[in-house]
Amino acid sequence: xxxxxxxxxxxxxxxxxxxxxxxxxxxxxxxxxxxxxxxxxxxxxxxxxxxxxxxxxxxxxxxxxxxxxxxxxxxxxxx
Ligand SMILES: [Zn+2]
Numbered sequence: 001x002x003x004x005x006x007x008x009x010x011x012x013x014x015x016x017x018x019x020x021x022x023x024x025x026x027x028x029x030x031x032x033x034x035x036x037x038x039x040x041x042x043x044x045x046x047x048x049x050x051x052x053x054x055x056x057x058x059x060x061x062x063x064x065x066x067x068x069x070x071x072x073x074x075x076x077x078x079x
Contacts, residue, residue: 029075035066
């Protein structure tokens with residue numbers, strides 16, 4: 001699904017950045033608020049920027065309904 005792949009792409013970008021800069025892990029990612037809908041329980045609302053899981057049921061099957069022009073605002077890396 002297109003919307004879901006955006007989230008996965010963002011996580012991939014973070015990982016790639018961390019690797020390129022020799023960081024051991026991504027410490028924190030700050031992005032703009034996005035609205036997602038859960039494919040499992042149907043909950044719709046904002047999610048924690050760096051936690052792409054449904055706060056209701058814990059599913060990762062989320063569809064971005066608003067803010068799909070996801071912008072990577074800030075990336076903190078752990079060295
Ligand atoms: Zn859910």
